[in-house]
Amino acid sequence: MVNKKIVKVLAASTFVVASMCGGAMAENLVQTGEWSYLADTVMGGVSEGSAKFESSGSDKTIRLKGEVSTANNGGFIQVRSPVPSGLAKGKTGIKLTVKGNGEQYYLHIRNSSTRLPWHYYQQDFATTTTWREIKLPFESFMKTSSLMRSVMKKNTIKTIGIVAYGKDHTADISVKSLEFY
Secondary structure, three states, X not given: OOOHHHHHHHHHHXXXXXXXXXXXXXXXXXXXXXXXXXXXXXXXXXXXXXXXXEEEOOEEEEEEEEEEXXXXXXXXXXXXXXXXXXXXXOOOEEEEXXXXXXXXXXXXXXXXXXXXXXXXXXXXXXXXXXXXXXXXXXXXXXXXOOOOOOOOOHHHEEEEEEEEEOOOEEEEEEEEEEEEO
């Protein structure tokens, strides 16, 4: 039996930020991905935030803002996009162009070995108030469960999330490029 309360919370907490997928998938997932906002409210947390597309000169950026709270076993807000099958094949990592409020943020990758919602591969990165390029090699991502493969199978990546996580803080991060390298 489906718990209608959980379904209602999921529906209220998740919304599609943008869907710009056409035929072929371009490399920059910020521009072409189907991004969804998600917060810890799906599990009873109280973090609040939003995600939206903004313009930065001729570039389109995705901006994640909000208040992350660890109250009530919570502690995250995120935007997440599905990744077309095989897009990371032959690549060594993820390159992103970001700016933020100086906080630490995370990329979360889910793939074929991430079975439960709290299973993902994670890598942190710092932000500054100016745009900068960050490269995160796949081998630097850490698994969150002993049930997962030690080495991430990059060819089976399903989703990538940009996440404000783990501590009480104000989140404000903009990403104008996220691609495999």
